[in-house]
Amino acid sequence: VxxxxxxxxxxxxxxxxxxxxxxxxxxxxxxxxxxxxxxxxxxxxxxxxxxxxxxxxxxxxxxxxxxxxxxxxxxxxxxxxxxxxxxxxxxxxxxxxxxxxxxxxxxxxxxxxxxxxxxxxxxxxxxxxxxxxxxxxxxxxxxxxxxxxxxxxxxxxxxxxxxxxxxxxxxxxxxxxxxxxxxxxxxxxxxxxxxxxxxxxxxxxxxxxxxxxxxxxxxxxxxxxxxxxxxxxxxxxxxxxxxxxxxxGPQDCVADACRIYQERRDVLVSGLTKLGFDVTMPKATFYVWMGVPDSISFAARMLDETGIVVTPGVGFGKSGEGYVRFAITRSADRIREAVERMEEVSW
Structure with a gap:
């Protein structure tokens, strides 16, 4: 979330x-x-x-x-x-x-x-x-x-x-x-x-x-x-x-957060790209929107086979079908672990 x-x-x-x-x-x-x-x-x-x-x-x-x-x-x-x-x-x-x-x-x-x-x-x-x-x-x-x-x-x-x-x-x-x-x-x-x-x-x-x-x-x-x-x-x-x-007050905390999210974004998008997924590098938010064949079945498979939770795009409306949403609200190390888990699955 x-x-x-x-x-x-x-x-x-x-x-x-x-x-x-x-x-x-x-x-x-x-x-x-x-x-x-x-x-x-x-x-x-x-x-x-x-x-x-x-x-x-x-x-x-x-x-x-x-x-x-x-x-x-x-x-x-x-x-x-x-x-x-x-x-x-x-x-x-x-x-x-x-x-x-x-x-x-x-x-x-x-x-x-x-x-x-x-x-x-x-x-x-x-x-x-x-x-x-x-x-x-x-x-x-x-x-x-x-x-x-x-x-x-x-x-x-x-x-x-x-x-x-x-x-x-x-x-x-x-x-x-x-x-x-x-x-x-x-x-x-x-x-x-x-x-x-x-x-x-x-x-x-x-x-x-x-x-x-x-x-x-x-x-x-x-x-x-x-x-x-x-x-x-x-x-x-x-x-x-x-x-x-x-x-x-000082806005340093905002800039610091953006740097942290940017590192996480880079780790996730790089990993997903290497795995051959359809993903674009976002310029804003702490979400990554990724194309998949079927959003619900892909999300279920992610949970069952890797223990990773992603949100099916169809949950955001009919035009969200064909995508899932990742949230980069976890540490870069945790995201690297997620990518490693995905590497163990045949997609």
């Missing part, structure tokens, strides 16, 4: 400890996030992407980006509406829509199209009924990346069809070989049609802390906030203080 095995940096942990000792932080937190946290998010977005955000109206705290992914369909969609979801894609894009009683339309992500959705292939009647479109780059599970020009196309498509775009950018900081992932909000007009969700989980090894953010169009953020005030009571203040330390 996509759960980093690396430790949260000490300066982040210490910020949590110090804040937890303050009795004033033992009460209900703000629904939308402390002003200091929202200011830290806005500052980080400006430094990282050059995007200017009003922390009072364009930023909201999330209990991890999954919180926002699951709940925003409640704010934007209902029976008779469509949600455009990538296939393969994070399963919660679809289940969130189903809980809101909306229908889903799967946008196939194919190797031939660099795992980007073909917007022209979306039926016109579906596009007109769609209220929400999900995009996710760097991508889970394919590890594909998207250029800013693609985001510009998405903005124009959303304008033409009256669709809200939500960009799930949780993996933007896990990149290799000098690549820097853009934000959807860098595209001209993006803030008119959508928002972006981000998480501290992957960037700062804080998956269990449950802290993230949604940023962008203030009316969409307001709608998400209305839903959340009826569902949760905000993020524990000490966790927000820890997040502030992460966003405003």
């Amino acid at each position: 996509g759960d980093p095995d690396l430790c949260t940096s000490p300066h982040i942990v210490n910020a949590l400890i110090d804040a937890a000792k303050d009795p004033d932080n033992h009460h209900y937190p703000s629904y939308l996030g402390m002003p200091a946290y929202r200011q830290a998010v806005a500052g980080w977005y400006n430094r990282r992407f050059g995007v200017d955000l009003d922390p009072d109206t364009q930023v909201i705290s999330l209990m991890g980006s999954k919180d926002g992914v699951a709940h925003i369909p409640e704010a934007l969609t209902g029976p008779g509406d469509y949600v455009l979801v990538p296939s393969p894609g994070y399963p919660v894009y679809s289940t969130g829509a189903l809980f809101a009683e909306a229908s889903t339309y799967e946008m196939p992500l194919t190797r031939e199209n660099s795992f980007l959705p073909d917007l022209d292939a979306i039926p016109k009647d579906i596009a007109k009924k769609a209220k929400l479109m999900w995009i996710n780059y760097p991508n889970n599970p394919t590890s594909a990346i998207a250029p800013l020009s693609f985001y510009q196309e998405v903005v124009e498509f959303a304008r033409e069809n009256g669709i809200v775009v939500v960009s799930d950018n949780a993996y933007s900081e896990i990149t290799f070989d000098g690549y820097r992932a853009p934000s959807f909000l860098e595209a001209d007009g993006a803030e008119e049609v959508g928002i972006e969700m981000h998480s501290l989980s992957k960037t700062f090894n804080m998956t269990g802390w449950r802290i993230g953010m949604a940023v962008g169009n203030k009316e969409i953020i307001r709608g998400l906030g209305i839903v959340k005030t009826n569902i949760d009571s905000g993020v524990f203040n000490p966790v927000q203080y820890a997040a502030i330390a992460a966003l405003n």
Whole structure:
């Protein structure tokens, strides 16, 4: 699974400890996030992407980006509406829509199209009924990346069809070989049609802390906030203080993590290539997406014959068939052992 095995940096942990000792932080937190946290998010977005955000109206705290992914369909969609979801894609894009009683339309992500959705292939009647479109780059599970020009196309498509775009950018900081992932909000007009969700989980090894953010169009953020005030009571203040330390503090821990993941990626991809498997070197995320004849049977054989767990691609949607996903969230030595086990099997 996509759960980093690396430790949260000490300066982040210490910020949590110090804040937890303050009795004033033992009460209900703000629904939308402390002003200091929202200011830290806005500052980080400006430094990282050059995007200017009003922390009072364009930023909201999330209990991890999954919180926002699951709940925003409640704010934007209902029976008779469509949600455009990538296939393969994070399963919660679809289940969130189903809980809101909306229908889903799967946008196939194919190797031939660099795992980007073909917007022209979306039926016109579906596009007109769609209220929400999900995009996710760097991508889970394919590890594909998207250029800013693609985001510009998405903005124009959303304008033409009256669709809200939500960009799930949780993996933007896990990149290799000098690549820097853009934000959807860098595209001209993006803030008119959508928002972006981000998480501290992957960037700062804080998956269990449950802290993230949604940023962008203030009316969409307001709608998400209305839903959340009826569902949760905000993020524990000490966790927000820890997040502030992460966003405003030294970013060496992020660079160190990327170096570790890059070494692991190189070990795994090199080993799989030598074994003759159909695999491409990813430039981002901690996933490796590998082509196989049948995803479920291959995953079962991997487990039975090598003791290695991989995720069948079909579990991420119909277009995920023919692939499996590896997660490089184990040490390089452990990955070398996995490759050695695979070498003992006749594939």
